[in-house]
Amino acid sequence: MKNPFTQDSPLVLVIDDEQEMLDRVAAVLVSANIACRCCTRPDEAFAIAVEALPDLILCDLNLFGESGPEVCEQIKRQPGLEAVPVMFLSAAQMPDIIRRSHGSTSTYCIRKPFAPNVLLGLIDTAIRSQQETASETAQRASPRAPLETSPLMALDTLRV
16 A cells, blocks of 8 residues: 655644544545544553654544643653644533643643644644744754745856
8 A cells, every 4th residue: 555645745643532533634634635643541651752753743642541641741841842833632622622631731722522624724723833843943043044046046056
């Protein structure tokens, strides 16, 4: 079977203790050409995150009695994972989602069951926002960044 993902495909780490939910999220992501790694246990999520360096973490608020926000905060303490955006999935009512994810490093919270187009839109927005932030940070860190030249500028230079 041919691998549908390119090197440019984002990678989403999905953490949920319900296999049915993992299967549903994975089907939505794969259909949108987004690579995913799924797991049900926090220790497995930690190992995958360190090895795979995901572009986004999508996590249930409750993981077999453990706190999804705490699991994600532990993952993000690892070098290279500090800036990874986090989204939470939950069947909890909206005020509970807001209360439980407050103060965490989450980007968005989405209720189960989710609409696939909403999930994909939020994932795209979160990843693009993180990439733009990383790009801006890199530009500020390097005051002498090389000037970008367009192909036309290069041609003009050659003609002179």
